[in-house]
Amino acid sequence: MPDNRISLGQGILKGLALTIKHFISRPIITVQYPEERLVTSRRIRGCDLVWDSERCTACCTCAKSCPQGNIHIETKVRPDNTREAVVFEIDHGRSMFCGLCVESCPFDAIHMGRSYERATYNRDSLVIPKEKLVAQGDRQPSGYFRPQFEETLPPQSLLIYGGKSSEVKTPENPPPQSPATAAPVSEKKEPAEREKVGVK
């Protein structure tokens, strides 16, 4: 259906100019994974569970709430009539990381972790004993169901803190933290560009 607009191929030229502009000046946006990583969400339910041996009273609520029975606890009564967990193992291989144990813990002694790399060479190493369950190395507690951790964690890369949309969603959220805690990848982005994405 012909119309009266003038079409001289200027659309094609516009497209060519745009692509060459991207080729020359736009930074690469992909993340080179093993070398570069994005900071995960503060509330991530990562592929591990972190246990706090100081706070744990060995009440076994987590073991009872686990839908799959992955948490194995053996307890002992101390002389002062408190309990201690002699054996505390979690089978990460069977866990579906639903977070029910974290939600049910009355003493905030078990947390979801922030790590997302759990590939191993055999199944036995997925059953983690209590010495290795505590926070160490990249095994750090996430802010899932634990607002006290959430505020200390670095903001997620490529996610917009501050700005209109996120203020409406999470009014209790603190303003963005100092860029030093943010990931190197997220620093590459200009603040203006971030806000633009956030409004969309």
Add this chain to the structure above:
Amino acid sequence: MDWLHWVIYVVIILAFVLTLVMSFILIERRVVGRFQLRLGPNRVGPQGILQPVADAVKILLKEDIIPSKVDRVVHLLAPIVTFAPAVLIFAVIPFQQAGNGLFFDLKATASMVDLDVGVLFIFAISSISVVGLVMAGWASNNKYALLGAMRTIAQMVSYEIPMVLAVLGIVLIAGSLSLADIVDKQNIPFILLQPLGFFIYFLGATAEMNRSPFDLLEAESEIVAGVNIEYSGMKFAMFFLGEYAYALAVSTITSVLFLGGAKFPWGLLPQSFIWLLVKILLVFFVILWIRSTLPRVRVDQLMGFAWKFLLPLSLINLFLVAAEGMLPSGFTWPIVALNVTLAVALVVIWANRFYRVGGAKVA
């Protein structure tokens, strides 16, 4: 020592084609990646330069499946018929002219054979690869392969005409069909004398080698993979290599016919095969640029574009070149200015006309 000449050039051409085809595959993936704001393959070797080797090893080790209902002979022959013409084209390409060079001097033109009808040879040979695609489409006994092959015949027959008519302008200016003579005559690159011819030739060649935006041969959203749907392993790799060898051939022919081949523009530096190589890469970059910008056209748009846009323009172009040939020599720069203006004006006017009569719609 005639046989030595043949042996040396067979080795040179095979090495040239295979190395450049391998690097084209990598260059394409890296450059298109950069256009799409990603890096492309960068894991195998420094900056991913060994990626083509890894791909080749993978594809050689793959199982070579021959479906039970294919026409065996034709099915096995088709990849070779597609690949071989692309290599044959390089038999007449002058890699460096006779005379003083940047690195070494030559007594004769550095080409396997300096055919007097080199341009004719190129277009005759490059048409054979269509036969290979048709053979593949027919022998595969698969409806998608056959549809892809039928599209290819229509596309290639249509685009051959404006393409050859555009090159005819070059032949008129140079007064010779020999590629060495054509390069010799290019004191200024023929792209300046023949901007419209270059435009038509380049679009026609893009369609001829089934590159985006004219890659209807393998439109995966419509006909899965086109002719190579039943091919696997090394037979598929032959099609893949053939496609890139043809892209290399088109880049080389464009460099030789329109950009002055081995000559440095205006003869500022001595001629060398290095300049030819730089020009080839430059042309290939433009092909990639177009690929990463434009979406695939429809079949009716494709045919309409060839017959209603490129063909009339190429006839006008041929007429203009012939008319300018009547002028006395010595008017090089006025003619350049005139031709660039005419090219822009004709493309703009015809594009608008083309759009007003319904664009590429056939109905």
